[in-house]
Amino acid sequence: QVQLMESGGGLVQAGGSLRLSCTASGSIFSNNAMGWYRQAPGKQRELVAIMITGGSTNYANSVKGRFLISRDNAKNTVYLQMNSLKPEDTAVYYCYGVIVAHDSTPWGSRDYWGQGTQVTVSN
Numbered sequence: 332q333v334q335l336m337e338s339g340g341g342l343v344q345a346g347g348s349l350r351l352s353c354t355a356s357g358s359i360f361s362n363n364a365m366g367w368y369r370q371a372p373g374k375q376r377e378l379v380a381i382m383i384t385g386g387s388t389n390y391a392n393s394v395k396g397r398f399l400i401s402r403d404n405a406k407n408t409v410y411l412q413m414n415s416l417k418p419e420d421t422a423v424y425y426c427y428g429v430i431v432a433h434d435s436t437p438w439g440s441r442d443y444w445g446q447g448t449q450v451t452v453s454n
Contacts, residue, residue: 332434333357333443335426340448347452348414353426353445355407363440364429365402365409369422369450379424380411393419416452423447 339351355362366381366389380390380400388400399412409426426445435441 333359333428333430333432335428335443335445337424337426337445337448340424340450342451342453343416344453345416345418347416348412349416349450351411351413351424351426351448351450353409353428355428355430355443358433359407360431360433360435361440362404362407362428362430364427365407366400366427367409367411368425368427369420370425370447371419371422374422376425381427382409413450416450418452418454420450421452422450424450 334357335353335355337353343349364383367379368376369379370376378391380398382388382400382402397415401410425447428443429440430443431440
């Protein structure tokens with residue numbers, strides 16, 4: 332069983348910063364990618380940022396230059412530093428992982444999601 336647990340959401344004024352954290356726990360064999368998606372009310376869930384084991388990253392155009400994703404592979408933890416926040420960044424942010432569990436059947440990676448953490452940016 333693999334679980335993702337997020338922390339760090341909250342309410343912040345426009346122009347402010349927040350840091351999200353997500354730790355994967357459980358029977359992890361390998362952690363191939365971790366990242367963040369978000370979903371605003373009435374909108375589809377969208378990729379915010381993702382980091383593949385090895386260091387490659389991908390960011391949504393709307394957050395490039397403002398958000399920074401980082402990972403601590405030893406701790407199976409991913410971080411999202413969000414700077415210069417805008418009201419349009421308001422959403423539920425979901426941690427995402429592509430993980431192989433020791434007891435996976437059939438053997439292989441699968442997608443895991445956290446429960447989500449609310450980020451609200453006020454004017």
